[in-house]
Amino acid sequence: MNPRVFWGASLIIGALLAVAVAAPGASDRVFQAAQARVIGAFGWFYIAAVAGFLLTVIALALAPPAGCGSGRTTPSRTSRGCRGSPCCSPRAWASA
Numbered sequence: 724m725n726p727r728v729f730w731g732a733s734l735i736i737g738a739l740l741a742v743a744v745a746a747p748g749a750s751d752r753v754f755q756a757a758q759a760r761v762i763g764a765f766g767w768f769y770i771a772a773v774a775g776f777l778l779t780v781i782a783l784a785l786a787p788p789a790g791c792g793s794g795r796t797t798p799s800r801t802s803r804g805c806r807g808s809p810c811c812s813p814r815a816w817a818s819a
Contacts, residue, residue: 743750762769 765772
């Protein structure tokens with residue numbers, strides 16, 4: 724996790740939430756105008772992109788967790804902290 728990205732995004736989301744709570748009517752008009760402009764400019768591509776993104780998120784949420792897949796369980800010089808785990812090999816790092 725990158726703290727700069729996390730806290731920056733949290734600050735933006737918090738500010739938008741505070742404005743929406745403080746002035747619901749004005750923020751509703753602004754968000755509707757922004758949405759109408761984006762849909763008007765990008766049309767069906769925007770709708771398809773959002774639908775594709777949501778379907779991808781749902782598919783990833785419902786998919787079983789993937790293992791490392793390397794099959795190597797012996798620790799090496801570079802993996803002293805995770806003895807016996809198949810995720811320790813550099814091949815598994817590249818495939819993760």
